[in-house]
Amino acid sequence: EVQLVQSGAEVKKPGESLKISCKGSRYSFASYWISWVRQMPGKGLEWMGRIEPSDSYTSYSPSFQGHVSISVDKSINTAYLQWNSLEVSDSAMYYCARRQWSSDAFDIWGQGTMVTVSS
Amino acid sequence: QSALTQPASVSGSPGQSITISCTGTSSDVGTYNLVSWYQQHPGKAPKLMIYEGSKRPSGISNRFAGSKSGNTASLAISGLQAEDEADYYCCSYAGSSLYVFGSGTKVTVL
Numbered sequence: 001e002v003q004l005v006q007s008g009a010e011v012k013k014p015g016e017s018l019k020i021s022c023k024g025s026r027y028s029f030a031s032y033w034i035s036w037v038r039q040m041p042g043k044g045l046e047w048m049g050r051i052e053p054s055d056s057y058t059s060y061s062p063s064f065q066g067h068v069s070i071s072v073d074k075s076i077n078t079a080y081l082q083w084n085s086l087e088v089s090d091s092a093m094y095y096c097a098r099r100q101w102s103s104d105a106f107d108i109w110g111q112g113t114m115v116t117v118s119s
Numbered sequence: 120q121s122a123l124t125q126p127a128s129v130s131g132s133p134g135q136s137i138t139i140s141c142t143g144t145s146s147d148v149g150t151y152n153l154v155s156w157y158q159q160h161p162g163k164a165p166k167l168m169i170y171e172g173s174k175r176p177s178g179i180s181n182r183f184a185g186s187k188s189g190n191t192a193s194l195a196i197s198g199l200q201a202e203d204e205a206d207y208y209c210c211s212y213a214g215s216s217l218y219v220f221g222s223g224t225k226v227t228v229l
Contacts, residue, residue: 035218037165037220044122044206044208044220044221044222044223045157045159045165045208045210045220045223046122046220047210047217047218047219047220050216050218059215059216059217061120061217061218061219062120063120095164095165097165100167100170103153103170103171103174104151104153104155104170104171104212104218105153105155105167105170105171105210106155106157106165106167106210107167107170107176109164109165109166110164111164112164
């Protein structure tokens with residue numbers, strides 16, 4: 001079964017750094033873009049940005065540009081979402097999602113990683 | 120890049136049909152026929168229901184149908200069932216490798 005498996009829940013303090021992961025399996029990982037999507041508690045989905053694993057090209061939503069970074073290690077079929085300095089407002093569920101081949105839709109989703117930032 | 124506008128809630132009785140609207144702008148929904156729809160049950164990851172405006176992935180019931188007119192896309196659910204109760208989100212390609220989601224609609228089966 002094609003799947004994306006994300007790293008586990010994290011509890012951090014404001015100002016700390018964090019890197020969460022998303023590992024793809026049973027498909028050609030380098031051939032499909034990976035996006036990250038935020039869902040704050042009780043709120044809707046927000047597209048954050050995406051990466052092309054083949055060449056690590058990234059694009060970000062203006063709302064998230066400069067606050068997070070997306071990277072990939074295609075040798076281990078894993079994409080990452082990273083913060084250098086967390087804020088309380090970063091507390092949310094984060095999903096990775098695969099862009100469907102030849103179509104701008106997200107066909108495979110990770111199970112989500114809950115990030116809690118609290119002093 | 121503002122969120123696409125969806126009604127906060129839509130409800131219907133079992134067997135009935137409902138429609139969820141998704142209003143964007145000429146920079147996203149109006150220009151690209153690349154609207155997708157996602158179903159999300161509480162505590163679960165979203166699930167792709169419709170892509171490219173009206174296409175259904177394999178395994179998705181034909182009770183779900185997508186369409187678009189101008190800057191507004193729509194998702195129709197016919198023969199409403201209890202299992203359809205969930206949150207629904209539209210998403211549109213917005214150019215320059217960017218995407219924007221809708222505000223989300225809670226569907227209640229009465």
